Amino acid sequence: MNKLNIAVIGLSGIGLTHVRAILANDNTELAGVCASRESSLAKARELAPGVFATTQVEELLQQDGIDAVVVATPDHYHAVHTIAALESGKHVLCEKPMADKLDDCIRMVETAKKAERALFVGQVCRFSPGFLQAKRLLNSGAIGELFFVESEYAHNFDDVGAGKSWRTDPAIGREQMVGGGCHAADIVRMYCGNAVEVQAYSNHKVLKSWSADDTMIGIYKFANGAIGKVFTSGAVRRDYTMRTVLYGSKGSIIVDNKSDHLQLYSKELDTSFMGTPNARHTENYAIAIPTGNNTKNVPEQLAAFVKTVQEGNASVESGQSGANTVAMCTATVEAAKTGQAVTIRNPFPES
């Protein structure tokens, strides 16, 4: 099978992580890089000497031999860069959040369908081993029927307000619940499906340089009857962990994206689903199941994107899921601002 030639637009921390993943993958070639900042281009050139590099997105997209593009520019550029890439015939892996506005997400999916190109959204936590293991346990019936799920996106973002950043620019109005909270909302959706209604609260007590509230909590009803919660903050004084808890009729799972194990509490313990000889009982009748966790699963995500494209599949399934996650997050912001419960307008059916 031919290697997939992939270019990357946006070359800061996460963009360079994509570059490294493409360089390390046997099925991909780095076909070009693009960033508005010369300093970003310089770092990419260090990783890939001689690679085609430009500050202009249009120039990159006109290059011959590019099959696909990773869009890793700031959130508010995702729609314009993704749509330009799709319209020039490229498959796209777009960083999370899919876009900062729901209508843009819908346009991105429509453009991909028209262009018959794959649209994949980089909700990388879906590739985190712990979250995947929790999904397998849930599907196996280990905790029975899920009735409550919660997750979080909690960081200490003091430094982001220090200089001028798109993340804190009032003219851009980035909402933490959409920009970062989409990780937690997406994980909750992975377990519970689409949320249908939200109530939310927020405050702004710590990061005064931010234009938006630094802390928000959304409380959800899901189509399947479960309820849930997503907490986001840029102001917490502790490590980033994305602690996620699933409560079911027969047991509970506590899992995050950093620990090398998850905790399974089960009323009716059937060890056959564990699939690992290293699982052990603890005093409180929980099992710690090794997961082999790490926080950056960009290589696994890239492999899934490449597989989709190489199977000749112009799939927009991931794009549709990314749009539903943005719908959940933007409705949460609306609920916090209005003080009213908001019906969530999921643009696509659950896949």
Ligand SMILES: NC(=O)c1ccc[n+]([C@@H]2O[C@H](COP(=O)([O-])OP(=O)(O)OC[C@H]3O[C@@H](n4cnc5c(N)ncnc54)[C@H](O)[C@@H]3O)[C@@H](O)[C@H]2O)c1
């Ligand atoms: N998946 C994750 O865990 C994760 C982690 C960090 C960031 N992100 C997402 O990745 C995106 C980038 O975040 P970041 O922290 O790297 O941002 P950043 O501001 O540090 O870097 C943005 C990069 O995009 C380039 N850029 C900006 N505007 C451009 C334009 N108009 N044309 C071409 N290049 C342009 C800049 O030169 C820079 O290289 C955001 O959407 C963010 O939400 C995802």
